[in-house]
Structures are given as structure tokens and as C-alpha cells.
Amino acid sequence: MQKITLITLLLLTSLGWSQDNQYATSQGSVSFFSYTPVENIKASNDLVYSLLDLDKNQIAVRMLMRAFTFEKALMQQHFNESYIESDIFPKATFAGVLENFDAAAAQQTCLISGTFSLHGENQQIQFKSTVNKQGNSYVFSGDFQLQVADYNIKIPVLLRPNIAKTVSVTFNFEFLPYEAE
Amino acid sequence: MKLNRYTLAFLLLSPAFNMFGQQELLDQLDAIAPDSTFTVQATFKSTRIGIGHSVETRRKGVLEVTAQNRFWNRPTEETTQTFAADKYNGRYELAYGVTDQLTVGGAFGTGYTSIDLFAKYRLLYQKPKLPISISLFQNVVHREKNPGIYSRELNFSDELAYTSQVLIASKINSNLSLQLSPTFIYRNADKLIDGVDPSSFALGFGARYKIGRFVALTSEYFLVDDPSEDITTYGPFSLGVNWEIADLMLQFKLTNARNLVEDKFIARTFNNFNFRNGNLHFGFQATYLIHFKHSNRLEK
Numbered sequence: 001m002q003k004i005t006l007i008t009l010l011l012l013t014s015l016g017w018s019q020d021n022q023y024a025t026s027q028g029s030v031s032f033f034s035y036t037p038v039e040n041i042k043a044s045n046d047l048v049y050s051l052l053d054l055d056k057n058q059i060a061v062r063m064l065m066r067a068f069t070f071e072k073a074l075m076q077q078h079f080n081e082s083y084i085e086s087d088i089f090p091k092a093t094f095a096g097v098l099e100n101f102d103a104a105a106a107q108q109t110c111l112i113s114g115t116f117s118l119h120g121e122n123q124q125i126q127f128k129s130t131v132n133k134q135g136n137s138y139v140f141s142g143d144f145q146l147q148v149a150d151y152n153i154k155i156p157v158l159l160r161p162n163i164a165k166t167v168s169v170t171f172n173f174e175f176l177p178y179e180a181e
Numbered sequence: 182m183k184l185n186r187y188t189l190a191f192l193l194l195s196p197a198f199n200m201f202g203q204q205e206l207l208d209q210l211d212a213i214a215p216d217s218t219f220t221v222q223a224t225f226k227s228t229r230i231g232i233g234h235s236v237e238t239r240r241k242g243v244l245e246v247t248a249q250n251r252f253w254n255r256p257t258e259e260t261t262q263t264f265a266a267d268k269y270n271g272r273y274e275l276a277y278g279v280t281d282q283l284t285v286g287g288a289f290g291t292g293y294t295s296i297d298l299f300a301k302y303r304l305l306y307q308k309p310k311l312p313i314s315i316s317l318f319q320n321v322v323h324r325e326k327n328p329g330i331y332s333r334e335l336n337f338s339d340e341l342a343y344t345s346q347v348l349i350a351s352k353i354n355s356n357l358s359l360q361l362s363p364t365f366i367y368r369n370a371d372k373l374i375d376g377v378d379p380s381s382f383a384l385g386f387g388a389r390y391k392i393g394r395f396v397a398l399t400s401e402y403f404l405v406d407d408p409s410e411d412i413t414t415y416g417p418f419s420l421g422v423n424w425e426i427a428d429l430m431l432q433f434k435l436t437n438a439r440n441l442v443e444d445k446f447i448a449r450t451f452n453n454f455n456f457r458n459g460n461l462h463f464g465f466q467a468t469y470l471i472h473f474k475h476s477n478r479l480e481k
Contacts, residue, residue, distance in 0.1 A: 026214070049214035051206055060206040066219040072472045073240035074428060081223045082394040082425075087355035090217050095203035114203060156395060158426055180209070 023052040023138060024178035030063055030171045032146070034164040041075060041163065043068040052138065052175045054103050059112065059140075061094040061173075083153050084119055092118040094125075106133050121151045129171075136177055143170040220306035224314055224352040225360075227468055228276065228284065228301070230387040231399045231419040231434050232446060236316045236350035236360060238303045239278035242474025245286070247274040249441050249466040256459035266463070268292075272441040290324075290441055297322035297442050307352060318346040322442045331373040342368040344443035346385070360387035364403070366448045371409075378408040381448035383416075389423070397423045399434070403447050417446050418454040419464070432466040 028048035034041040048063040065086040070076040080086040096114020113126040127144035146167045148155070155163050225235035228245065239245055252266035269292065276286030282303040289296055299320035307314040322342050326335055343366070350360040362385030371379035387401040401419045421434030437454035438446035439462050452460045 024213070049210055051210045051213070053206055056202055056206075058203055058206050060203065060210040062207070062210050062214050064217050064219070066217055066222070073243055074470055074472065077223055078425075078427075081226075085355070085394075093207055095207045097203065154394070156426075162427065 021054040022178045023175035025050050025173050025175050028173035032167050032169045034167050036164050039162045043070045050173050057098040057101050059096050063092050089119050119151045119153055123150050138175045141172040220308050221352050224350045224358045225389055226425055227430050231401045231421045232438050233385055233401055234318050236314045236348040238284040238301055241278045241281050243278045244471045245276040247468045251439050251462045251464045253462040254458040295322050295324040295442055313351045316348040320344050326370055339369050342444040356391040358389050366444045376411050382406045383447050395425045399423055415450050415453045417450045428470045430468040434464040436462050436464050
């Protein structure tokens, strides 16, 4: 009997017995910066999709690499063609959990940990996010650091001075209530 | 099996289980978010494959500075070398992206004292549902002529020649791109020579294969149909390596084409491709890009 109860409970939690408490955005923004004495590279993507599930305190993010815009057209081409290889790996995703999240708090800092998948590599990352509750929306914003080497992104020797080993990533998402169809 | 509530709580909150749920949320997101509809980028890295133009145009506000040259030896025994090779031909070009679709440019050629202007318009972009890109290319070149062989004295417009091309390309995969270039050439001066047809037709074949993230092999060949019986020409062929270093693109090639402007090298290459002196030309091209507009625009 207990076995059955356990299995039922596990199934319920894993399948998600309620999808009512979901929030979504299709216009989240993610930017990254690479600062070196030779060259500063900035890119931003304002078409990032994300889902937030407050029953399970989970978050999922998906961004297309081609939607990053750069100052120079050539940087954008190199980024897609030679570094990120967006033909082969068109998107980056993040799937994580919100720790110590309080859905009712007007302002809080919450810890997010999960798997970031970029250029075919999965890495466990953890970062802090500021969360502001504005009416029925939640605004998540913050930043974290990425090690370029963790994602199998190879930089030719000649260009090593131009690209930082650690890239800082900033994000801003405004989540609105979402009804799954 | 006896379970206390701590074991139960542990199982329910176990990280493995969380991972499963996270993937599920990501799958749900994937179902909502649209797939990429972006146009295919970088069919070729440069506006030229090797010797001829590629389907690529420059982005708006980008100035391209290009130096091209050819070095070759004369077939004679005497040593006439000036700089590593007996003969040298150069062409210096500026091209500017007026819009993302339209690139205009002009160049000065030293070896045959020519001035040429060109425009290239990107008509179609390859997309997930459209397998080809198309660009239209038109140039006009003024070249000083040796007056002796013409039926009358040449004026300015007699010294003009035109090349029109439809450039059709497809990026087969991230490494391989192919191009087909139907070409029409018209030389005003040839109207003034008996037995020479002023027009030529050619079909260009081009390919690039990436052997590294910044290095590609390129090859081009033009099949030329020249109606003039008195003139024996050979199809220009090139085999080269393109190497991209940030804003600089270096192209190295071996070719039988000694000229650098389309009307001449496509329809008037008088030597075949082999490794004998006089036939083998070493070509070097350096292209530097300068961005005048920092627009941060999203491409289509």
C-alpha cells in the first residue's frame, strides 16, 4: 500500500498536478559583455523565451543564438559562424530551480541553480536574481559570470587578446501569468 | 517495505527528480517558442569566392578595402624578376554596403590601367524553406586600349566593357557552399574589329569548403562560350585558401587568370591552367572591413 502511495506521489510531483501557476515571457533580455584591453564586445538578445512555474518553483529559459545583436555586423557573423556555431547549436537553454523563493514578497533576492546548455555543453550554474513583484508580474534581473572554456568555445591564438576568458551575462525577464492551452 | 516520512520527503525532493521536472518545463517551453526562421548566414565569408564575385553583399555601413594581385613568371629564360616574380598585376578596391542588400564599389587596376565600378544586389536570402540565395551583379570597366588594331580611333565609350552576372548560391551545410554564376560580357571595343564578337557567355562554378572555423578551401571555374573563332581562350580556374583573422580576410590562390576584372579574366584568359611559367599565377588578396555604422540591428 505504501509503495503505491509513494509511486502515486512521485508521479504527481513529477508530472505536475497543477499548471495553473505558470508565468511566461517571450521578450526577456539577455546580454553578455567581454571586456579586454584590446576590444569590448557587447551583445544582447531581447527575444528570449522563458517559463516560470511557481508551483514547482522551476524556471526554463530558451534563447536563439542568431537573435543576439552586436555593435559590428562582422562580430555577429563570427559569433555565429566560428564560435557558437549556431548552424549546429542554434539555441542556448537553462533549466533550473528557484531556491528560497517567496511568491508573495514584493522584493527579494532568490538563488537560482540549474543546468545551462550552450554550444552543446551542459554546465551546472548557480546565481542570484533580484525578483520584484509588480501587480501580477514578476521581474527577474541579475547577472553572473561564464567561463568561455567551460563551453568548448575555442578561440584562436591570434584572437585571444580580443576575447575575455570570463564573460559577464546580465538578464532581465518580466513574467506575466500564462495559461497553458 | 517500510518508509518513514523523512525517506519520503527525501525522495520527493531528490535532485534527480527535480532535473526531470526541469526538463519537462523546458520541453513545454520548446513547444511554445518558435523555431529559428533566420536567413542562412555566411554562404561565403567574402564578397569573392576566389577570383569571381560571391553571392555575399556587405552589411549596411560596412566599408570593404581590398587589395588584389597576381604574380607570375614569363616563359623566357632570361631573369627579369623585379619582386619575387617577373610580372605583377594589382587592383585596389573600395566597396560599401549602402543597404544590407546593395553593395557598390569601385577599383583601380595598375597592370592594365583600368577603372571599374560595380554594384551587387542581394535578391534572395537562403532560408530554412528556401534552399538558394540569389544576387545580381553588374559592372562597367574602362580600360586603355592599344589603338592599332581597331577600325577607327577609339573614344571613351569604346573603351568600356560590361559584365552582368546572376549569382545563385546554396549553403549545403555549415562547411560546404556551392555557387552557379551565369555571366554575360559585352566589350564595346570589339565591335570595331572584324570577326570578333563583342559578347561572351560564361557559366561560373564556385565552391568553398571549410576546413577549420576560420579557414576554407575555395575553387572556381568558368565555362566560357566565345563565339569569336579567331580567339582561343581558356576557362579561368582557381584553387585557393581563405583565411579569416578578425576584420581581415586573406585569400591565397593559384590560377591561370592574370586579370582581375570580370570582363577580362572570364572571357579573355589566354593561357591554360598548369604549372609552367607564364601559365601559373599566384594570387593574393587582402580584404579589410571597417564598420561605419554601429547599429545593433536584428537581421531578418
